[in-house]
Amino acid sequence: MSMWHVQYWRDKLLGCFGVTLVIFALPYLMKAGPLELYGGWDEDGQRQRRLIAFYGLDRSLPEQYGTWLYRMISGQWGDSRFYNRSVWRDAQRAMGQTTVLIGWTLLVIACWIWLWTLLSRFLPATPQARRYPAGLLWILVVPYFVVVILIRDLLLWRFGLLSMAHMPAFVPWYLFNPVYMAVPALLLALVPCAVWTIGSRQPGSGKPVEIGKSMVHFCRRFRPLLAGMLFELFLLEQILSMPGLGRMGIAALKRRDIPMLQGFILCTIILYLILGLLLDWGAKRRRGPHATRATAGPAVTPSTIPHWPMFHKRRYQGILGLLLLLAIAIWTPQLSPYDPSEIHSDDQLLRIGYRYFLGTDFLGRDVLSRTLGGCRAEIPRSWLIMILAGSIGGVIVYLGRYLPRWLWPMIRACATVYHTLPSFLVVFFIFLIVDPLPWSLEISLLLGLLPSTVYLLSRRRPLVERLLSLARIGGEALLLLVIFHFLNFVPDVANPTWGSELRMGMTYSQNNAWLLVGPALALLWAHYSFYMTGLARMVPTMHRSDPSGHATLKGHGGGARPTIAQSGPSPR
Numbered sequence: 001m002s003m004w005h006v007q008y009w010r011d012k013l014l015g016c017f018g019v020t021l022v023i024f025a026l027p028y029l030m031k032a033g034p035l036e037l038y039g040g041w042d043e044d045g046q047r048q049r050r051l052i053a054f055y056g057l058d059r060s061l062p063e064q065y066g067t068w069l070y071r072m073i074s075g076q077w078g079d080s081r082f083y084n085r086s087v088w089r090d091a092q093r094a095m096g097q098t099t100v101l102i103g104w105t106l107l108v109i110a111c112w113i114w115l116w117t118l119l120s121r122f123l124p125a126t127p128q129a130r131r132y133p134a135g136l137l138w139i140l141v142v143p144y145f146v147v148v149i150l151i152r153d154l155l156l157w158r159f160g161l162l163s164m165a166h167m168p169a170f171v172p173w174y175l176f177n178p179v180y181m182a183v184p185a186l187l188l189a190l191v192p193c194a195v196w197t198i199g200s201r202q203p204g205s206g207k208p209v210e211i212g213k214s215m216v217h218f219c220r221r222f223r224p225l226l227a228g229m230l231f232e233l234f235l236l237e238q239i240l241s242m243p244g245l246g247r248m249g250i251a252a253l254k255r256r257d258i259p260m261l262q263g264f265i266l267c268t269i270i271l272y273l274i275l276g277l278l279l280d281w282g283a284k285r286r287r288g289p290h291a292t293r294a295t296a297g298p299a300v301t302p303s304t305i306p307h308w309p310m311f312h313k314r315r316y317q318g319i320l321g322l323l324l325l326l327a328i329a330i331w332t333p334q335l336s337p338y339d340p341s342e343i344h345s346d347d348q349l350l351r352i353g354y355r356y357f358l359g360t361d362f363l364g365r366d367v368l369s370r371t372l373g374g375c376r377a378e379i380p381r382s383w384l385i386m387i388l389a390g391s392i393g394g395v396i397v398y399l400g401r402y403l404p405r406w407l408w409p410m411i412r413a414c415a416t417v418y419h420t421l422p423s424f425l426v427v428f429f430i431f432l433i434v435d436p437l438p439w440s441l442e443i444s445l446l447l448g449l450l451p452s453t454v455y456l457l458s459r460r461r462p463l464v465e466r467l468l469s470l471a472r473i474g475g476e477a478l479l480l481l482v483i484f485h486f487l488n489f490v491p492d493v494a495n496p497t498w499g500s501e502l503r504m505g506m507t508y509s510q511n512n513a514w515l516l517v518g519p520a521l522a523l524l525w526a527h528y529s530f531y532m533t534g535l536a537r538m539v540p541t542m543h544r545s546d547p548s549g550h551a552t553l554k555g556h557g558g559g560a561r562p563t564i565a566q567s568g569p570s571p572r
Contacts, residue, residue, distance in 0.1 A: 008280070012273070014413060015420030022417070023265055024068050026429065027258050031436045037258040039081035054078065072266065078259040090248060091263035098244035098271070100175045101233070104185035105192075112193045113211075116200060120208040139194050141531050143479055145235040145486070146520045148187060149502060152239055153509050153516055155183070175243075184236055191229065195221050219282030226275055227422035230268065238487070239506075245271070250487055253428065265425060272422050314532045318471065321529030325379050332376040338366040340373035340496050349511040359512040361504060371518040374498040378481055379526065385446050386474035390467070392446075393453035400458075418451060427480060431489070441490050445477050452476070468533055475530030482523060498523050 027034040038051050052058050055078075056067035071077065077087040175181065199217040200209055209217075234246030241247070249264035251257075328335065337357070344364035351359045358367035403411075418426065427448035434440045456469045484490055485499025498519040505516030 004284075011416045012420075015416045016269075016273075018413070018417030019269055019420050020069060020072070021065070022421070022429065023262055024065050026262070026432065029433045030256075034258075037081070037256065038078070039259070072262075077263050077266075080260050081257040082255055087259045087263040090260065091245075091267050094243065094245045094248040094264075095267045095271070097175060097242070098233070098237070098246070101181070101184060101188070101237070101242065101244060104178075104181045105188040108185045108189040109192050109196070112189065113196060116193075116197060117208075117211060120200065139190050141524075141528050143482075143523055143527055144187075144232045145239065145483065146502070146523060148236050148239045149506060149516065150520065151183060151187065152506065153513075184240060184242065187236065188229070188233060191225060192218075192222060195225070215282055219279045223276065223279045223283060226272065226279065227424065230272060230275075230422055231424040235483070253432075253489065254487075256432075268422065268425065269420070273420075315468070315535055318529045318532030318534075321525060322471070322533055325375060325526055325529060326383065328372065329376045329379045332372045336366075336369040336372050338369045340365065340369045342366070342369075349508060351512055352514065358514040358518050361512070361515055362508050367501075367512065367514050367518050370496040370501055371498075371522050373496040374501055374519055375522060375526075377495045377497045378478060381442060381481060382474045382478040382526075382530075385442060385449070385477040386470055388446055389449055389453040389473050389477075390457070390470045393450060393457045396450075396454050397457045415451075423448070423452075431484075441481070441484055445480055448480075449473050449476055468535070470534070471530045472534035475527055475534065478523075478526055478530060 027037040030037060034055070035048060035051060035057060038055060039047065054071075056064050059067070075088050077091065079085060080087055080090070196214065196218050199221060200214045234244075234249060236242070237244040237246030238250050245264060245267055248260065249268070252260035252264055342365060344360065344366075347356070347360050347364045349360060349362055350356055350364075353359070356366050356368070358371065360366060361370070421429075427444055430447050431440060431444035434443050437443065453470065453473050456472065457466055459466060459469075461469075482497070482499040482502070485497040486503050487499075488503065501519040502516065502523075505519065509516040
């Protein structure tokens with residue numbers, strides 16, 4: 001066993017231990033106490049005494065952690081806070097249903113690899129153009145959950161596959177029906193298939209690469225995108241009403257059902273670790289000793305996407321789009337034909353007309369005014385999070401040069417635990433802790449995106465390019481803001497938001513399609529502008545000793561102080 005394997009498994013074990021500490025400490029860090037969060041609110045105190053004995057809440061913290069860890073390992077995960085059901089059984093059932101969906105997705109990816117391998121024999125070997133392919137560009141830029149919402153609208157109302165809006169699009173016994181599973185599997189397989197397609201040809205000559213090398217480079221490129229794909233999987237299950245971990249976790253997060261939420265987090269981390277181990281094994285795989293240089297073919301560069309110059313035409317498009325969005329947010333009251341909250345009781349669910357350019361909603365409110373109001377609610381907060389994260393991240397990068405050497409092992413341990421968790425779970429953890437505070441959503445997004453900001457600012461690039469790359473943080477903040485409002489994690493405020501409008505459009509889009517299309521197009525424009533301004537590449541540069549994209553500490557020799565290198569924000 002090489003030193004790389006020893007360090008790899010050491011980091012995995014350290015990360016798993018740190019994650020168990022974080023999950024155990026979650027109810028102690030929230031506003032309510034652990035006894036109340038675990039479900040002890042009965043009047044006679046019988047349930048409270050049972051919970052105290054079950055979790056050992058009358059003992060010291062180390063003993064409580066040992067009791068909790070033993071029960072988690074032995075499968076005694078307790079009962080739900082709101083339902084008298086075993087968390088272990090619900091989590092086991094949801095884990096199996098999500099695994100079936102992942103299996104269908106892997107089947108679609110395998111079919112695409114086989115089909116693309118056959119097509120590569122007949123396609124001409126032309127050098128790739130020095131730009132993003134148009135299809136790949138739109139796959140990366142378009143917000144994934146918006147596509148799922150639009151597909152759901154087509155399935156329910158436009159194609160008439162289901163007759164009633166309140167019926168779930170998928171029920172458990174459909175999980176083994178290829179007719180029903182084709183749509184979600186194809187949606188989940190878009191990004192992996194695009195990553196495979198790019199790495200299957202040599203960047204210089206355009207000749208096809210053998211399948212073994214393509215698999216290695218696919219694992220290296222797709223590893224940093226794994227956390228984002230899991231989040232997209234959970235959103236797809238919630239939007240299409242598919243049973244699985246996504247619906248279980250989102251329902252537990254809304255109700256603050258801590259036993260169910262802990263079960264969801266443990267299952268998610270297990271799934272994330274298993275998929276990560278498979279990708280790391282594929283990225284580290286080497287050719288056999290019998291392979292010769294003559295049959296190996298030319299080497300493939302780490303990235304098949306060419307570099308763009310600092311100021312590309314798409315970057316100009318992104319900067320112009322951000323400035324226009326900021327201007328619209330400032331002058332929304334002057335641009336809106338009506339007040340976004342004004343109710344016209346006689347004009348409910350009207351289509352496009354001369355009075356209402358995009359129609360009205362179920363209360364008679366103007367859709368165009370509410371879409372512009374959503375721009376005023378989302379864009380300034382995205383800019384604020386981006387500016388604050390950039391300022392704090394710049395200070396951290398500057399002070400990192402003067403940190404003592406004895407502090408770096410602790411920083412590395414924290415970074416290892418951070419990368420053991422999927423990035424969206426980090427934001428959820430912080431949101432649960434700071435939820436009672438004002439601006440809790442903005443604080444959680446700021447702290448959750450801060451490590452990615454430090455990574456972008458610490459890269460050795462010109463200062464202007466590093467500052468412009470912070471637009472990627474703004475795009476991530478915008479998407480998370482919309483998703484939090486869409487899932488109704490925070491109560492809707494008086495001003496409309498794009499997330500709440502998308503949620504309402506899912507119900508009433510059969511009467512007025514612009515209830516859904518209006519905020520979807522606005523979000524697409526905003527995310528495209530942020531993405532093009534940052535000019536995100538598909539995979540950040542990684543150190544050779546750690547192809548998995550995990551945090552590593554790299555020294556520059558000559559007694560120089562080490563710097564932190566970690567995977568950047570997900571391009572999705």
